Amino acid sequence: MTVLDQVLARIDADLDKSLERLFAVLRIPSISTDPAHAADCRAAAAHLAADLRSLGIAADLSETAGHPVVLGRGGDPAKRGVLFYGHYDVQPVDPLDLWESPPFEPRIRTLDDGRKVIVARGSSDDKGQVMTFVEACRAYVAVTGSLPLPVTMLIEGEEECGSKSLPAWIEQNRGALSADLALVCDTGMWDAATPAITTALRGLLYEEVEITAADRDLHSGLYGGPARNPIRVLTHVLGGLFDADGRVTIPGFYDGITDPPADVLVAWRNLDLTPDNFLKPVGLAEPAGERGRTVVEQLFCRPSCDINGIWGGYTGAGSKTVIPSKAFAKVSFRLVAGQDPDTIRQAFRAYVRDRLPADCEARFEDHTGAPAVAVPWDLSQLAAARKALTEEWGRDALLVGSGASIPIVADFKRLVGLDTLLIGFALDDDRIHSPNEKYDLNSFHKGIRSWARILHALAG
Structure with a gap:
């Protein structure tokens, strides 16, 4: 049995405990936009820092003009590795009367289609996603005694209110963010069975x-x-x-x-994203963007x-x-x-x-x-991460663009010179920012396994 096999087996055996640790952080009402929850935001940050320290990662709170940043580093300090970004803050829960259970009392629910899901505010955006990475690191440390490569973690507390304090903090702490690549887990799958890496974000x-x-x-x-x-x-x-x-x-x-490579455009055109299934659900029928460009192109690269x-x-x-x-x-x-x-x-x-x-x-x-951000198509780490995701999910991982903007990714490129891979396991029906937010149990479990494979692949 290889080291990776042992790590994956440990993840499977430890899933119940991983859920307990996720539930502990989900119970903290870290609503960043509401001053009444400032203490809760600090409590969530302190909780995560303590959890990272339990893995042998040197972690503490770093003050900003707003809520603190959790900054941790594990692995050989003489080497460069990866910078992982996520956020511990969550959206307000209003309207509260539309929640089927208290938003900060996480529970497992079985949907009508048989899927088991984790229901709580922050389960998908972004605490559940953050913990997939943390739990992958935990399994590696449990099996090998160390991380497979140096990992720096930056977990902020103001993403849901614009990350106003973060750019200045990054400028002041560039030296602590030395890495070869940034990883962000705040995006989603293409569908419930198909993983995706977001390689381009539109600017604004x-x-x-x-x-x-x-x-x-x-x-x-x-x-x-x-x-x-x-x-x-x-x-x-x-x-x-x-x-x-x-x-x-x-x-x-x-x-x-410039257009993406021809093979990427072909792959995008084969995706099942059509005017019928994209526009009709919102009462529209005909794409209004550039004539001659598919819906996917209009969203991803135009x-x-x-x-x-x-x-x-x-x-x-x-x-x-x-x-x-x-x-x-x-x-x-x-x-x-x-x-x-x-x-x-x-x-x-x-x-x-x-x-x-x-x-x-x-x-x-x-x-x-x-500015817009695009990962170089020939980036070696992109190919390695894509192969790792494909092996875990049994389907080719898609390389997709996003019509939205995530300013922190542009900041990583502008201020630290890092390319970013956006890899997440959220689904379109996760109801992020809405009542009854959920995260599929399968997304959480296989998300942990995926990060273990990706860390293994990036470590060479």
């Missing part, structure tokens, strides 16, 4: 634009016709952001973008632009015949590798200003900006 740019015309609101009977209406101006400008094929018309918007809000003038009950002085809109862009948020921001602002008629001016407010 969010702008607010204000168009001003007259120096006050005007009576439409007295001024209607000759007076410029900023709502009309703004809608005309925004309406021109897209051509008939769904492409963004801002000059230079697509500069620097940028997008959305008008998130538009307002101005009178919107109250009844009528008010007014030509407003100002009109406003919020516009966001999901960016892909090769696009720079600052460059796109300036291009968007120039696009708006170039289309303003006389008597109008524009003011902009920058709400946020984060």
